[in-house]
Amino acid sequence: MTGNEWRRAVVLGGSIAGLLASRALSETYDEVVVVDRDELTGLPEPRKGVPQGRHVHGILARGQQILEEYFPGITGQLEESGAVTGDVAGNVRWIMDGVAMSKGDSGLLAVSVSRPTLEAHVRRRVRALPNVEFLDHREVVGLRFAPGARQVTGVRTVERGGSGDASVLPADLVVDALGRGSRVPRWLRHHGWPTVPEERTQVGLTYTTRHYRVGPEPSPGDLSVDIVATPDHPRGAICARIDGGRQIVTAYGILGDVPPTDPEGFLDFLKSLSSPEVYEAMVDREPLDAPVSYRFPASLRRRYERMTRLPAGLLAVGDAVCSFNPTYGQGMTVAALGSLVLRAHTAGGSLPDPLAYFRDLAHEAVDEAWRQALSNDLGFPGVEGDRTPEILADQEYIGRILEAAQRNGDVAAAYARVIGLVDPPEALRTPEVRAALGAG
Structure with a gap:
């Protein structure tokens, strides 16, 4: 040296x-x-x-960029091992309160792969x-x-x-x-x-995962379907195509709501979500293992x-x-x-x-x-924390962004770039985005 x-x-x-x-x-x-x-x-x-590690994992778009910088060609190697890739706004089906977000072109790559791989x-x-x-x-x-x-x-x-x-x-x-x-x-x-x-936010999260043999449903052409938990529907699930010819389904509940680990109870939980897509796709799909749970009590920042x-x-x-x-x-x-x-x-x-x-x-x-x-966590009424004016204003504005994203693919793509930690939050307040909200 x-x-x-x-x-x-x-x-x-x-x-x-x-x-x-x-x-x-x-x-x-x-x-x-x-x-x-x-x-x-x-x-x-x-x-x-x-x-x-047995549960669904996602590396956001900025993380994928850093991996490729450190290890040139690793994305292609992951694809050769069975990882599924696509646009984070164009090949991921986001569903909130039973309504899907519009598809857009974010220009960012999503990589769907198991954590161990x-x-x-x-x-x-x-x-x-x-x-x-x-x-x-x-x-x-x-x-x-x-x-x-x-x-x-x-x-x-x-x-x-x-x-x-x-x-x-x-x-x-x-x-x-x-x-x-x-x-x-x-x-x-x-x-x-x-x-x-230290700061802690008690979310009382439990998620339960099961793997299935891959099939065309739900949502052919998408690498994952994400039914997002919201205050009105505080249960969620992610169904993603991953390596090994598998689909991984992770269901989650907050504040002590536990997705069951028995097969019938797990399917019933999926059936209770704001959208039936994942349940209908998996109810007759061949499972590859038994459901397994993991508890996450609180977010922690040192x-x-x-x-x-x-x-x-x-x-x-x-x-x-x-x-x-x-x-x-x-x-x-x-x-x-x-x-x-x-x-x-x-x-x-x-x-x-x-x-x-x-x-x-x-x-x-x-x-x-x-x-x-x-x-996001403080959007759920049962989560304790200081809901400052800044947080309340952010929640109100993001709510408008998500509503606009249901009908406008460009807004959905802009949102995907921000939560992917590629663009700063100010990217959601450009004149183009504000015009799409009716606030231009």
């Missing part, structure tokens, strides 16, 4: 956030070590460390990097600090399931990609650092950017910073955006300033996605 004294970065967690962080760090560090408690094979199989392809590309090493079957049990605890200088790990003593893995930089369950904030408190502020001091040598990305209501599909894309911030802050070769990094992470990767998710 020319003119750079920093040699090794250690990434805690080998999921999508950790893999993309490793890709970013590989441009600067001599050695990048990815530590994970699972066995990180190249096979597209669900992992114990990703219990939500996507992760396997990204992991394979990261493994091919000559300065990246994977250390799996290892559990991180603590941080190592320099005297005075002002700088993190490594991590303590134990073999998963083993009874031996912890070993120290030295590092010039440690990146926490351990997800919402990360114990890093606790370890910081133990070493005398202030508590990281406000590292509000800290006044943090140790050098420690950063965080992905769900370790912000874990979103998964029905909005934002998590992997925000992790990808965060990896770009990480790349920028490590590009100079010197040890990054953690306070500056977390401020930029909030501004460039998290704030807009969190604003969208919070506004």
Whole structure:
């Protein structure tokens, strides 16, 4: 590494956030070590460390762009593995309160693929990097600090399931990609650092998933049908074509409404949605497995950017910073955006300033996605939170956008670009869009 004294970065967690962080760090560090408690094979199989991996996943349009930038040709490789692609506004059927949005041409690519297959392809590309090493079957049990605890200088790990003593893995930089369950904030408190502020939005979400053999219905030519939960119809489902000749159906309810895991109850839940399309398509379709559920109690944001001091040598990305209501599909894309911030802050070769990094992470990767998710969540009367005038105004305006999108494909495409985190929210207030709302 020319003119750079920093040699090794250690990434805690080998999921999508950790893999993309490793890709970013590989441009600067001599050695990048990815530590994970699972066995990180190249096979597209669900992992114990990703219990939500069996359910529907979406990478938003901006996330797909970043993947292609990091790993040229990966979209084509995913298609060769069976992923289904199309325009995010022209080949996705969005249904709200029983009414479908108009089709439009967003110019953005949607990639419908199972989480294990996507992760396997990204992991394979990261493994091919000559300065990246994977250390799996290892559990991180603590941080190592320099005297005075002002700088993190490594991590303590134990073999998963083993009874031996912890070993120290030295590092010039440690990146926490351990997800919402990360114990890093606790370890910081133990070493005398202030508590990281947190915000939670209790959504009481449960989603239940079943896979079926692929068929032409519902909505031939579309890669997915998304029946969106709304305050008037607070149940939803996504039916998507994915790799393996399968369709994945994920049904979800909020605030304790649980889609059943028995086959008959699962179909009854689909039948109760605001549109019958998914139920009618699946009622006689051949299932490939039994329904399985996953509970997501609350969206969680750790406000590292509000800290006044943090140790050098420690950063965080992905769900370790912000874990979103998964029905909005934002998590992997925000992790990808965060990896770009990480790349920028490590590009100079010197040890990054953690306070500056977390401020930029909030501004460039998290704030807009969190604003969208919070506004949507607080649209449901049972979700507790501060409905500020700004949120109420946003909800009213987005309601008008969605109503116009039912009859105007250009508005639908503009909306898809904003929620895909490609265009800023101001793109929904152009004279053309406002004219379509009757507010020009």
